[in-house]
Amino acid sequence: MIRNYDKLIFELSKEGRVGYSLPKSEFDGCCMCSELPANLCRESLPILPEVTEFDVVRHYTNLSNKNFGVDTGFYPLGSCTMKYNPRINEEMAAHPAFAGLHPDAPTCSAQGALEIYYNLAQALSEISGLASFTLNPYAGAHGELTGLMIMRKYHILRGDLKRTKVIVPDSAHGTNPASAAVCGLQIVEVKSTPKGTVDVEDLKPLLDDTVAGIMMTNPNTLGIFETEIPEISRLVHECGGLLYYDGANLNAVLGKCRPGDMGFDIMHINLHKTFSTPHGGGGPGDGPVGVRAGLEHLLPNPQVKKGADGIFYLDADNASAGYVSNFLGNFAVIMRAYTYILTLGRENVKMVGPLAVLNANYVKESLKEEYYLPIEGVCKHEFVFDGLVDKSTGVTTLDIAKRLLDYGYHAPTIYFPLLFHQSIMIEPTETESKETLDEFIGVMKKVACEAIENPDVVKSAPHSTPVRRLDETTAARFPKTTYRQMKG
Amino acid sequence: MKYFPHTQDDIDKMLQVAGLKSMDDLFGEIPQQLLFNREFALPEAMSEVEIRKFFEALGKKNSQLVCFAGAGVEDHYSPSIINPIISRGEFLTAYTPYQPEISQGTLQYIFEYQSMICELTGMDVANASMYDGTTATAEAMMMTVAAAKKRNKVLVSATMNPKVRRVVDTYALYNGIVVESIAEKDGVTDLADLEIKLQGDDVAGVILAQPNFYGVVEDYTGVAEMCHARKALMVMNANPLALAVLRTPAEWGADIACGDGQTLGIPMNYGGPYVGYLACTNALVRKLPGRIVGSTTDVDGKRAFVLTLQAREQHIRREKANSNICSNQSLMALFVTIYMSLMGNKGLKEVNRLSYDGAHYMANKLVATGKCSMAFDKPFLNEFAVKTTVSPEKIQEALLAKGILGGVRIADDMLLLCVTEQRTKDEIDLLVETVKNL
Structure with missing residues (x-):
């Protein structure tokens, strides 16, 4: 490993080096350069590196050494469900019989692929209790947007055009209000009770005939189960609205209860959270959207269907909310999630939620003397501390997060949810062992101790990472976002 | 279960620490009627041996075809080293780089990706990538x-990929945006129609394609001036591979460039994952959605990279954000960054030239069969539309029987x-030969 490697790929460039090999042209008599009209050709030459294949391998391997993944170590990032990403999923996703399929290939030549899509959609229905799924949206936020489009289309088709408000709890993920806005909906915030759940009394006066629906996640972002969901469901439905389930926290209840049974009409699932497809440094994921019986026709096009003859085909419904993606979503991600469900099987899928919840409660109870737990009680897959119990030394949540990096851990999610000033949101997931959790608990206690005994070491952390705290202000004030700008 | 580390002893001890008697107590607060009490109707757990056989059997239900289809997704060569690199756990299993001190790998390749996209498009700034x-x-x-x-009106050329x-x-419908088509004439955008439609001074943006859906390389001379005179922005959806040889969106005067990076060596994968790119002029940077990586220094003065201009984004701005996008297509951005690094200018040009040669050879041969004629007499790179005397269905059927995916049907003839x-x-x-014999 090269220590302190800090080159850009552009800085390895040397004129004349090549990193590719291509076949010789078999076609005489063509000449792109003379045949294409000159005014259609580019004038300037792009600055791209000239490097060998080996340069590229070594460069990116060295970059990877400056990264931290689930494979590297414990990643208790709340709301992100950083569980183990099995390699068999990768192997199946790269299977040449699927990777080489063109989206416009006739469906008779893609029956295997369509069967996987169909079967995963069915499995998600069974797991979530909703009647029908599309796998076309590309990510969680994209699934939310698709789900809200379905909600709007539902009201539009009923001729009920005044329903343009969506209710979002103040503890919601930032994507909820953002997706609602992109879908042309106005956001109305509903407050949380001191116990962290939706305040039903605050909700009631908000419910009128302009409400399209409510977006909730259950358990919510505090890791608390919304026990009043049957009542909320009744109230929202009574006023003519629909219930949307943000599936970001589905891992918590996987195998224990189902959004469909809670009264939700529409939901999305993050395959890259609950179903173990890798996060890839920010994508690609996939955000399947499910609907209850009676809303199937609103799912985005194209829709995968199975004929009476057992043949799969593509369909487009005129009532659909529309097209939200190029084709059938991130198909290779769909293959990974399907592999994962088959590997777990019916006997293990139901253990995911309970073990994830056990891990979270174990960590929470082990640390609540040092870290302030604003809401007591059994949590689900994650929980939130509001900073240290002893805040007298001025050590903040950011400092704690940075100090954890020194000890070889990824930081928890910080400053979210917005209900507390010093939120530290921890989600251990079911694939972490008691030993890993014990070590993490030990380090968290040590950091709490350091915060009192040697606060400066925490405030100036991290010390042992490839780079230390960054000047984000200058980065934003004078943005340099390309090599060309950097060179000036 | 190999993914669950818990022994019974672990479970007992952990429950004790949590102050609980049984696993059921973990869900004790949930109303009884909401608990799921039956077995899932799912297959039983499969071993790796069974999983491999299962997918092998499903794979046999697909046909491996020699691909002559494009329409936005092309069968380009993927260099062998890309998959091993992007499969490294440090890249593959990382989340969004929220902790820059331990995410310099991700942040730097995104910076390199943004730089390369700007080089190909000629634009000033690119975001960290989009879904597609x-x-x-x-x-x-x-x-x-x-x-x-x-x-709230945008114009989209009828030559855009449908x-x-x-x-x-779809996005427009729910945002109250009105989308109007600019007519097509002889396989290209009808600029006279564009000029008329701009006259209402109510158009926010004009969206054009390069090459267009028919494979034609359009001549957009004067279009930027036309748009800007009416205070409309010019958007160009361009194939990034083709931009290694074609006049860039910036050179045409576009304000925004966008498109799909699939052509940069990404396997067709039955529709995804690919990577969308989005780039613009400096003037528009604060309107750009999604992640953007910038360079900076750390407290020791070391060069480093960081997510920047985050005040545009959903986790800060919530409903006032530019977009709801929360991630990017990071790993696929790495894919195309490695591809562009390997190919360089010369390689990208060579890929275009080889594809061009093959396409022009095939076009000439097809016309010579008498069964096809060029739909448009316009310059093209590696994709072209033909009018056929036999129905396209028949042609595709005959080709399918020979193991060939015979293009995409875009009209009855x-x-x-x-x-x-x-x-x-x-x-x-x-x-x-197959077409000729029909």
Whole structure:
């Protein structure tokens, strides 16, 4: 490993080096350069590196050494469900019989692929209790947007055009209000009770005939189960609205209860959270959207269907909310999630939620003397501390997060949810062992101790990472976002 | 279960620490009627041996075809080293780089990706990537409306790929944006129609394609001036591979460039994952959605990279954010960054030249069969539309019987064919021969 490697790929460039090999042209008599009209050709030459294949391998391997993944170590990032990403999923996703399929290939030549899509959609229905799924949206936020489009289309088709408000709890993920806005909906915030759940009394006066629906996640972002969901469901439905389930926290209840049974009409699932497809440094994921019986026709096009003859085909419904993606979503991600469900099987899928919840409660109870737990009680897959119990030394949540990096851990999610000033949101997931959790608990206690005994070491952390705290202000004030700008 | 580390002893001890008696107590607060009490109707757990056999059998239900289809997704060569690199756990299993001190790998490759996209498009700034080309174009549309403030109309050329158009239409519908088509004339955008439609001074953006859906390389001379005179922004959806040789969106005067990076060596994967790119002029940077990486220094003065201009984004701005996008297509951005690094200028040009040669050879041969004629007499790179005397269905059926995916049917008498550097003369000759014999 090269220590302190800090080159850009552009800085390895040397004129004349090549990193590719291509076949010789078999076609005489063509000449792109003379045949294409000159005014259609580019004038300037792009600055791209000239490097060998080996340069590229070594460069990116060295970059990877400056990264931290689930494979590297414990990643208790709340709301992100950083569980183990099995390699068999990768192997199946790269299977040449699927990777080489063109989206416009006739469906008779893609029956295997369509069967996987169909079967995963069915499995998600069974797991979530909703009647029908599309796998076309590309990510969680994209699934939310698709789900809200379905909600709007539902009201539009009923001729009920005044329903343009969506209710979002103040503890919601930032994507909820953002997706609602992109879908042309106005956001109305509903407050949380001191116990962290939706305040039903605050909700009631908000419910009128302009409400399209409510977006909730259950358990919510505090890791608390919304026990009043049957009542909320009744109230929202009574006023003519629909219930949307943000599936970001589905891992918590996987195998224990189902959004469909809670009264939700529409939901999305993050395959890259609950179903173990890798996060890839920010994508690609996939955000399947499910609907209850009676809303199937609103799912985005194209829709995968199975004929009476057992043949799969593509369909487009005129009532659909529309097209939200190029084709059938991130198909290779769909293959990974399907592999994962088959590997777990019916006997293990139901253990995911309970073990994830056990891990979270174990960590929470082990640390609540040092870290302030604003809401007591059994949590689900994650929980939130509001900073240290002893805040007298001025050590903040950011400092704690940075100090954890020194000890070889990824930081928890910080400053979210917005209900507390010093939120530290921890989600251990079911694939972490008691030993890993014990070590993490030990380090968290040590950091709490350091915060009192040697606060400066925490405030100036991290010390042992490839780079230390960054000047984000200058980065934003004078943005340099390309090599060309950097060179000036 | 190999993914669960808990022994019974672990479970007992952990429950004790949590102050609980049984696993059921973990869900004790949940109303009884909500608990799921039956077995899932799912298959039983499979071993790896069974999983491999299962997918092998499913794979046999697909056909491996020699691909002459394009329409936005092309069968280009993927260099062997890309998959091993992007499969490294440090890249593959990382989350969004929220902790820059331990995410410099991700942040730096995104910076390199942004730089390369700007080099190909000629634009000043690119974001960290989008889901795909269709959603990137929809976001570009929303940028033009946000920038124009009081205008809510966009014009899209009828030569745009309909798969892009229908996603743009969907996003527009729920945003109260009106989308109008600019007419097509002889396979290219009818600029006279564009000029008329701009006259209302109510257009926020004009969205054009390069090469267009028919494979034609359009001449956009004067279009930027036309748009800007009416205070409309010009958006160009361009194939990034083709931009290694074609006049760039910036050189045409575009304000925003967008498109799909699939052509940069990404396997076709039955529709995804690909990567959308979105780039713009400096003037529009604060309207750009999604992640952006910038360079900076750390407290020791070391060069480093960081997510920047985050005040545009959903986790800060919530409903006032530029977009709801929360991630990017990071690993696929790494994919195309490695691809562009390997190919360099010369390689990208060579891929275009080989594809061009094959496509022009095939076009000439097909016309010579008498069964096809060029739909448009316009310059093209590696994709072209032919009018056929036999029905395109019949042609595709005959080709399918020979193991060939014979393009994409785009009208009752029109077939769109695409050639890449992976197609050999023998494969092309077989296609031509089959058409000839019909």
